[in-house]
Amino acid sequence: MIKIENLIKEYNLVEVVNIPSLTFEFGESIGLVGNNGAGKTTLFSMLLDLIAPSKGTIYSKDTSVASSEEWKSYTASFLDETFLIDYLTAEEYFEFVGRVRGVSVEQIKSQVSEYSSFFNGEVLGQKKYIRDFSKGNQKKIGIVGCFIGNPELVVLDEPFANLDPTTQIRLKELIRRKMEDRKMTIIVSSHDLQHTFDISDRVILMEKGKVVKDVNKASGSFDELMEYFNQ
Numbered sequence: 001m002i003k004i005e006n007l008i009k010e011y012n013l014v015e016v017v018n019i020p021s022l023t024f025e026f027g028e029s030i031g032l033v034g035n036n037g038a039g040k041t042t043l044f045s046m047l048l049d050l051i052a053p054s055k056g057t058i059y060s061k062d063t064s065v066a067s068s069e070e071w072k073s074y075t076a077s078f079l080d081e082t083f084l085i086d087y088l089t090a091e092e093y094f095e096f097v098g099r100v101r102g103v104s105v106e107q108i109k110s111q112v113s114e115y116s117s118f119f120n121g122e123v124l125g126q127k128k129y130i131r132d133f134s135k136g137n138q139k140k141i142g143i144v145g146c147f148i149g150n151p152e153l154v155v156l157d158e159p160f161a162n163l164d165p166t167t168q169i170r171l172k173e174l175i176r177r178k179m180e181d182r183k184m185t186i187i188v189s190s191h192d193l194q195h196t197f198d199i200s201d202r203v204i205l206m207e208k209g210k211v212v213k214d215v216n217k218a219s220g221s222f223d224e225l226m227e228y229f230n231q
């Protein structure tokens with residue numbers, strides 16, 4: 001579904017991403033891990049055409065994301081709270097996102113209601129603007145907004161950060177449920193190795209802009225990744 005070719009991003013002549021070749025298959029759940037500054041967010045930003053690569057191309061369904069808008073119709077992402085519209089209530093935001101994705105108001109309401117346990121009573125019916133929610137609840141709104149309309153590709157940057165332990169566990173269940181029928185590709189970056197391993201078919205480890213490990217959960221082991229971080 002996603003094909004990365006000869007991708008380089010430089011800032012001030014320093015390479016922060018250098019990925020010669022990488023593919024993500026449709027229906028895969030991919031975890032992206034790596035220490036601070038490894039290049040995870042920069043990679044996501046290029047995948048979502050928020051920044052331009054210095055060299056190379058990212059293809060989504062064989063079309064370059066930098067030269068077409070086609071991928072936007074089946075892709076949803078939440079990198080941080082700047083992706084939200086903070087002067088809307090949560091309900092207004094979901095309605096806005098749903099309308100953009102061609103989902104009817106009734107369907108939006110019904111889809112959003114599926115996440116009531118994830119929201120834990122703190123998001124719906126609060127009569128407050130997104131900017132007035134806590135960071136964790138803003139994150140919940142952003143994550144659920146991604147799933148409205150069941151896009152084919154979901155990109156989440158550090159979705160576990162700022163969430164309380166109960167919500168982290170519920171998020172893992174939610175992602176696993178979403179992946180059950182393999183009709184979605186999910187790419188998640190995280191500093192939480194255990195959570196990443198729990199929800200991913202494949203874990204990719206980045207270091208200084210490069211992919212240094214690409215572990216398939218079926219054949220690789222969690223210990224293999226832990227060893228890297230224990231050095």
Ligand SMILES: Nc1ncnc2c1ncn2[C@@H]1O[C@H](COP(=O)(O)OP(=O)(O)OP(=O)(O)O)[C@@H](O)[C@H]1O
Nearest residue numbers: 011012016034035036037038039040041042043191
């Ligand atoms: N606009 C920019 N100008 C200069 N350097 C940048 C810019 N954006 C990112 N970088 C650098 O690129 C490198 C990769 O940053 P990036 O945010 O992608 O890492 P990350 O893996 O997401 O890190 P973290 O886990 O801390 O969020 C870092 O060294 C960062 O300082």
